[in-house]
Amino acid sequence: MTVKITVLKEQDEGGERRVALIPQVVERLSSLGVSFAMENGAGVASSYPDETYKDVTLSTDRKALLSDADIVLAVQPPTIETVQAMKPGAILVSFIYGRNHPDLVKALRDQKVTCFAMELVPRISRAQAMDALSSQATLAGYYAVLLGSVHMTKILPMMTTAVGSLRAAQVLVMGLGVAGLQALATAKRLGAVTEGYDVRPETREEAQSLGAKFVDTGVDATGKGGYARELTDEEKQTVRKAISDHIARADLIVTTAAVPGKKAPRLIDAEQIKAMKPGSVIIDLGAEGGGNCEGTQAGQIVQVGPTTIVGPINVPSMLALQASELYSKNIMHLLQQILTKDGQIQLDFTDEVISGTALTHDGYITNEGIRTAVDPN
Amino acid sequence: MTVKITVLKEQDEGGERRVALIPQVVERLSSLGVSFAMENGAGVASSYPDETYKDVTLSTDRKALLSDADIVLAVQPPTIETVQAMKPGAILVSFIYGRNHPDLVKALRDQKVTCFAMELVPRISRAQAMDALSSQATLAGYYAVLLGSVHMTKILPMMTTAVGSLRAAQVLVMGLGVAGLQALATAKRLGAVTEGYDVRPETREEAQSLGAKFVDTGVDATGKGGYARELTDEEKQTVRKAISDHIARADLIVTTAAVPGKKAPRLIDAEQIKAMKPGSVIIDLGAEGGGNCEGTQAGQIVQVGPTTIVGPINVPSMLALQASELYSKNIMHLLQQILTKDGQIQLDFTDEVISGTALTHDGYITNEGIRTAVDPN
Structure with a gap:
């Protein structure tokens, strides 16, 4: 039997695009012999109009699409109604x-x-x-x-004009994970003077390789x-002391x-913000989780x-x-990892990626941490 | 007598900052022995709070400031009431x-x-x-x-990720004056593939020196x-033909x-826009003058x-x-050019810069073109 893969239009109220x-x-997947179905207009907001999807069955009947699908693909967590319409x-x-x-999670479990x-997805090299x-x-x-650059009252690069030079902006990036490092790289590209900070000292080299100065606070977390x-609270104080000057100097903080x-x-707390430059800008990518800065509103x-x-x-939706x-x-x-070469579903739960990524299966919440959090009994 | 230089808070409805x-x-000017006065809060929107102005008299009395000033400085055209309050x-x-x-213009003339x-300001090297x-x-x-980059659904640089490379965006800049060349430079900095176009063929080298391809239409204007x-209409057709493909290929046009x-x-006309890519963006810097694109709304x-x-x-106000x-x-x-070394006003109307920049003087509209346009009698 041909496996049917279906993608629905996102229904997120936040305007997922x-x-x-x-x-x-x-x-790329068509060689496996699977078939594809899609809700009309699912790709429009991301600049993929319906006509760009070849060999995909289009339908406006969301319910039928769901009840017919072997595999449903989505971006945002679906509604419970969506889950209950699945096979x-x-x-x-x-x-x-x-x-x-x-x-x-319970609906996913109950719907099997x-x-x-x-x-x-586990953070191991094979799963990158x-x-x-x-x-x-x-x-x-x-x-x-x-x-940040469109909210600033100055430009990022140094610029020489007929009437003198404009100084390059100071950009401070706090938190040097994937997003932070890319922020450093982008600010550097635009000609800013960049500084990076993270509580994990091993990020020092990564920051420096992107042309940024690393702000050393002496705390390893x-x-x-x-x-x-x-x-710890004590570590927080140590970090605060070391970082405050850098915050005060920055034109843009991410x-x-x-x-x-x-x-x-x-x-960043309210007192540190008070000491910042007029016209400075903070882009708080932690906003959804309550914010990295005092005063951030998601x-x-x-x-x-x-x-x-x-x-x-x-x-990312932008x-x-x-x-x-x-x-x-x-x-x-x-x-x-899930489909065989002839397009059949084969789930190998001894595989670290499959078992690590699975949340529910066959009426169980397979992820232990989430099972404990969701259903403590 | 000490010359008094005054700057008012901008009153533009468009939110001049x-x-x-x-x-x-x-x-820099204080060595001339002039004195400065300013309306409270005049610099706030541009990130210069009152306390950053040393040796400047602050006042909230706009009328008194105006009637007292020998030289008034402003960004946006002042209101007629402002002019009528001047000495x-x-x-x-x-x-x-x-x-x-x-x-x-008439109010400036009548107020002498x-x-x-x-x-x-004449576009000669001395006045740069x-x-x-x-x-x-x-x-x-x-x-x-x-x-443009914050309205696009893709990034400007080429980017290599664990899951494959993202292509660099195509940026087309139309009109290679000062703004256009800076747009080319900025897009290039960000890693875009850039093309420049202008009806003045002498801009070719400038575009190329910024790493951009020059779109040759064969028309010299x-x-x-x-x-x-x-x-001419004929030239417009020739240009249109040559440029349409480049418009259709662009992810961002300035x-x-x-x-x-x-x-x-x-x-750019409506038909050319229809042929553009889904998700493409146009930034129309000609918006204030009616727009360079069909459909632009200022x-x-x-x-x-x-x-x-x-x-x-x-x-620029941004x-x-x-x-x-x-x-x-x-x-x-x-x-x-206007002040002598001991801070007195001395207007030399034989100077090309002074006479070229002057619009009104002593009850006359000195700029001929504008006099003809404003007061044809």
């Missing part, structure tokens, strides 16, 4: 963030859906091509600097899975700190003393065309 | 755009104000340091590309004063064409078929801190 399947990936035993590949959506949650968190964070880091662990499953850590642009704080949400391209390819690599 | 005098220029014989330095504001209109149109256009060209002349005293020339972001057209107004810095220094250089 990405799509989980792009025409190029349809083409028992079918596969869902999507971002889920189970801790934030316990009812959705095998759910692969893209945020759970499936790592959607990284692919999307790269784009977010790039975008953060450009977003290396944690698990590429993320930093939470700091903050990108996240601790998995927790509120975004506070990197989805808003606020003026706090001398500083404009921008708290963008769902930044670059929907290429964010979809990368996300769709991340999914493609996962599907290649 | 620049200021005509920055603290650094006060310092007869006093000097005003500001953008005026006399053809668009005939009543203002000596007005130096910054847009009239006073050329505010150029200094502001440089910033506008930079900003246009960044503004070299005009006066660094601007292009208007094209248009910057202006013909002095005329409506902005149409560079001050608006509109979706036209596959393309987002952004028609920003008063772009970069108010440095736009004010350059503008204020342009004015400083002009003042140095």
Whole structure:
């Protein structure tokens, strides 16, 4: 039997513009003999009009598409109604963030859906091509600097004019994960003087290789899975002291700190903002998780003393065309682990990537951490 | 007697954020023995709070400031009431755009104000340091590309990721004056593949020196004063044919064409927009003059078929801190032509820069072109 892969139009209220399947990936997977179906207009917001999808059945009947699908692909966590319209035993590949959506996880379990949650892809080298968190964070880091630059009252590069030179702007990036490093690279490209900061000292070399100065605070908070662990109060004070001058000097700050499953850590407080330059700008990529800065409001642009704080949400969606391209390819690599060469589904739960990414399967919440959080009994 | 130089807070309804005098220029001119006064908060929007102005008298009494001033500095054309509150014989330095504001020109004449209109600074090498149109256009060209980049659904640079490479974006800049060349430079910095186009073939080398390909249309429309002349209908067709493919291929287009005293020339029509890529973006710097593109709406972001057209107004004001810095220094250089070493006013109308920049003096409209346009009798 031919496996049917279906992608629906995103229904997120936040205006999700990405799509989980792009025409190029349809083409790449078609040799497996699977078939594709799509809800009309699913790719429009990410600049992939319906006519660009070859060999994909288009339909406006969302329910029929769902009940017919062996594999459903999505970007944002689907609604519970969407899950309940799926075939028992079918596969869902999507971002889920189970801790934030316990009812959705239970619905996936009860519907006997095998759910692969893209945020759970293990951070091991073999799974890099499936790592959607990284692919999307790269784009977010790039975008953060450009977003900052249009809110600044000065330019990033040094510029020589007939009437004298304009100085290059000072850019400070706090949190040097994938997004932070890309922010440093982009600011450097634009000619800014860049500084990077992270509680994980091993990021020093990465920052320096991008032409940035590394702000050394003397605190080491290396944690698990590429993320930093939470700091103690004493460590926080040490860091604060070391970083305050750099914050005060910056024209643009990009903050990108996240601790998995927790509120975004506070990197900049109100007193530090007071000491900033007039016209300075903070782009807080931690806005969705509560913000890395005191005063950040998710989805808003606020003026706090001398500083404009921008708290963008769902930044990858702004670059929907290429964010979809990368996300769709991340999914493609996962599907290649799930589908045999003749296009049949074969799930190998002894495989670290399959078992690590699986959230629910056959009526169980297979991810232990989330099972404990969602259903403690 | 000490010459009094005064700067008012801008009152423009469009939300002008620049200021005509920055603290650094006060310092540079103070050796001349002139005195400075300023309306409270005049520099706030451009990130120069009151406390940054040393040796400047601050006042909230706009009328008193005006009636007391020997020289008034401004960015936007002042209101007629402002002019009428000035001392007869006093000097005003500001953008005026006399053809668009005939009543203002008459008020300046009737008040016997000596007005130096910054847009009239002759485009000769000696006056380059006073050329505010150029200094502001440089910033506008930079900003246009960044503004475009935040509206695009893809990134400008080529980027290698774990899941494959993203292609560099194609950027086309139409109109290679100061703004256009800076747009090319900025897009190149960000890693885009750049193309430049202008009806003046001598811009070819300039574009190429910025790493851009020059789109040759075979039409030469070299005009006066660094601007292009208007094209004939036949020439327009030739250009259209040559440029259409480049428009269709572009991810981002920046248009910057202006013909002095005329409506902005149409560079892109509706049919050409229809052929553009989904998700493409046009930044129309000609928006204020009616737009270089069919469908541009000044001050608006509109979706036209596959393309987002952004028609920003008063772009230099967005970069108010440095736009004010350059503008204020342009004015400083002009003042140095007007003030003697011991700080007295001395107007030499045999000087090409003084006579070229003067719009009104001693009850006359001294600029012939504008006199004819404003007061044909």
